[in-house]
Structure formats: C-alpha cells, structure tokens
Amino acid sequence: MFKKKSIFTFLRAQVAAFLGGLTDYGLMILLTEIFKLHFTFSILISGSVGAIINFSINRFWVFKNHSGYSSCINNQLFKFALVVLGSISLKSFGTLILQKTFQIDYRIGRIITDSFVSYGFNYPLIKYWVFRVNEKQSATE
Template sequence: MFSKKSIFTFLQAQVAAFLGGITDYGLMILLTEVFKLHFAFSILISGIVGAVVNFSINRFWVFKNQSGYSSHINSQLLRFALVVLGSISLKSSGTLILQKVFQIDYRIGRLITDSFVSYGFNYPLIKYWVFKVNEKQKVIKLN
C-alpha cells in the first residue's frame, strides 16, 4: 500500500514540520508572554518565521529528489505562501475559538489546532501541490 520511499518522505516532512513548528510555537509564546502581543498577532508573526524554516527544509531536504533544483522556486514560494496564509488563518481562528468558546488556554488550544491543521491541511498541500512532480520533470528524471 505505502512504499518505503513514501513513508520516508512523510517522516522527513514531519521533521521539517516539527522544526518549523517549534520555531513557530516558541516565538508565539515569546511574543505573547514577553512582548505582550495578543496571541492572534503572535501566531501571524511566528507563523511566517516558522514557515520560512519549514519551506527551506522541505525544499532542500524533504522534496529535493522530487522537485529538484530545476523547479522554479518562485512558483513554489507562491504556492507555499498561499498554504501558509491558509494555515495561519486556520491556526489563529481555531485557537481563538477554543479559547473563547471552550475556555482552553491559548497554548493548549494552539497545540490542538496545530495537530489538525498540520496533517489535514499543510502536509497534503505541501506534498501534492507545492512540491509536486509534474509529468515533464518525471520524463527528464527518467532520461
């Protein structure tokens, strides 16, 4: 059902997501607790920084063999930026809803929201849209 390569790619993507997520989550806490920004703004800022970490690791390590360096980074960056905007929106609104409606601390609500957004939104879009291999690239690799 799943090849060793697809499982390995998934695990690599989880490492990239974890490192980007740790950067994102740590910066969110710092901006909220130390600099007293509202957590929704902290999520926006930290999400952008975490996205840069995540994109870099995905492009140069995880999906390097699929999209290679011949792919146009501009189109990947544009698609990735759209995924990040959607991700940040989902994380911010999900965290806010959990905090306002269910009285869950924003730090816990963020972790809950992140788990759904990461696996249900980010990973599929990054793998199948941002760093997808098109038919032309497959032919070039086979030659």
C-alpha cells in the same frame, strides 16, 4: 501498500514540520508572554518565521524539488505563501475559538489546532500542490 519512498517522504516532512513548528510555537510564546502581543498577532508573526524554515527544509531535503530555475522557485514560493496564509488563518481562528468558546488556554488550544491543520491542510497541500513532481521531472531524476 505504502511505498517505502512515500513513508520516508512523510517522515522527513514531519521533521521539517516539527522544526518549523517548534520555532513557530516558541516564538509565539515569547511574543505573547514577554512582548505582550495578543496571541493571534503572535501566531501571524511566528507562523511566518516558522514557514520560512519549513519551506527551506521541504524544498531542499524532504521533496528535493530545487531545480535552478527561478520561475520554479517563484511558483513554489507563491503556492507555499498561499498555504501559509491559509494555515496561519486556520491556526489563529481555531486557537481563538477554543479559547473563547471552551476557555482552553491559548497554548493548549494552539497545539490542538496545529494537529488538525498540519495533517489535514498543510501536508497534503505542500506535497501534492507546492512541491508536486510531475512525470517529466521524475524521469530526469
């Protein structure tokens, strides 16, 4: 049985992912359609901006893991940056494969790819690795 706290954490994480993803997707369209960048480059730029939004919301609202220690945030930022690099790589590659192999429009391919990357890659790593709360931290809260 799921704990009530776990369900709310998951739902808050989905709100954070949605807001970061909405920014990411909208900026990708803008950069590709208006500024004529190839969508793989647009995903790199827009993914980085969306990641900043996502990190901030996750740190302060979803996981409430924001102690004042600079080493803590540096560690979280480093881990989050690694997750973002993996995520952006998977999104770019997945979108490109769907577009080249199956002739799926990059906008649709991106949504399909995002679904798998968000739930199968981003959420587990962000929850259990980036913002993991150890027993010592949870005892003081």
